[in-house]
Amino acid sequence: MHQPAWRRTGKTPDYRFSLANERTFLAWVRTALALLAGAVAIDQLAPEIAPTAVRIILCMVLALIGAALAIVSYRRWAHQELAMRHGEELPHSWLLLGMTVVVSLAALVFAILILTRP
Amino acid sequence: MTSPIVVRDPGLQPERTALSWRRTIMSAIAADLFIWRGWAHALTDANARGSMPGILHAGTENHVLGLGVCAMVACLTTIVLAACAASRIRVLRAGVGSMGQPENLAASALTLRTASAAIVALAIAAIGAIALGL
Numbered sequence: 001m002h003q004p005a006w007r008r009t010g011k012t013p014d015y016r017f018s019l020a021n022e023r024t025f026l027a028w029v030r031t032a033l034a035l036l037a038g039a040v041a042i043d044q045l046a047p048e049i050a051p052t053a054v055r056i057i058l059c060m061v062l063a064l065i066g067a068a069l070a071i072v073s074y075r076r077w078a079h080q081e082l083a084m085r086h087g088e089e090l091p092h093s094w095l096l097l098g099m100t101v102v103v104s105l106a107a108l109v110f111a112i113l114i115l116t117r118p
Numbered sequence: 119m120t121s122p123i124v125v126r127d128p129g130l131q132p133e134r135t136a137l138s139w140r141r142t143i144m145s146a147i148a149a150d151l152f153i154w155r156g157w158a159h160a161l162t163d164a165n166a167r168g169s170m171p172g173i174l175h176a177g178t179e180n181h182v183l184g185l186g187v188c189a190m191v192a193c194l195t196t197i198v199l200a201a202c203a204a205s206r207i208r209v210l211r212a213g214v215g216s217m218g219q220p221e222n223l224a225a226s227a228l229t230l231r232t233a234s235a236a237i238v239a240l241a242i243a244a245i246g247a248i249a250l251g252l
Contacts, residue, residue: 004227013221015213019131022225026138030145032237036244037149042154045249059248067241074234078227 006078010085021080028073031099035066042110050113058109065102127217132210137246139203142233149240154191156247157185184250191243195236202233 012018017072028089037061073093079091123213167178180197213223 007227012220012224015217015220016131018224019135023135024140025230029237030142031147033149036211036241037152040152040244040247043251044152044225060245063241063244064221067238070234073229077230103133
């Protein structure tokens, strides 16, 4: 099967490591899917959580983060695989910190919206 | 009596990876259901208004059509994702007996890239469903 050029360099890593990397990719993909489902669910199930424009913007931001996360998770998988192929240290990623900030902020915003709802 | 010993991974890595793909499909279906729900609501809304001519809002039909497109896109992306998962699970199953060759078990970059692209398409459908929600 056709593979990108970087996939033909170095040595195929131990299957345990490459499968762990794949499962990490899938876990991020599920996080992205949860953001998408959450965005549409909030829009439909809690229409009075905030003024319409605010609600639509918040839900769209969540969905956009979901889309970005799907792309970042592939890039992360590829970078990790490349590092494994060359026996290098796994690259540092801001993804964990970034997603922690995103989820905390979302929780805070929605908590405030729920508490201040008339 | 000696039987050929199949060396299996004691950590059941291929099995866990296959289950991980299955969970991912279920998450995608959960996201789909909300998008389809939005379309179903718009349809019933339009029908209710249609029975009372005059109250029909301009553009309601367009919203129903747009939400229908979003629902179809969501359905398509899930089919693509399920196809990625099916092909991957097949490779993992076949590779269980040949743990010595890691190439037999490794994920194809194309499969993962397709899965990732399918989720971006699903996100576009979700954004459409939010924008067109009645």
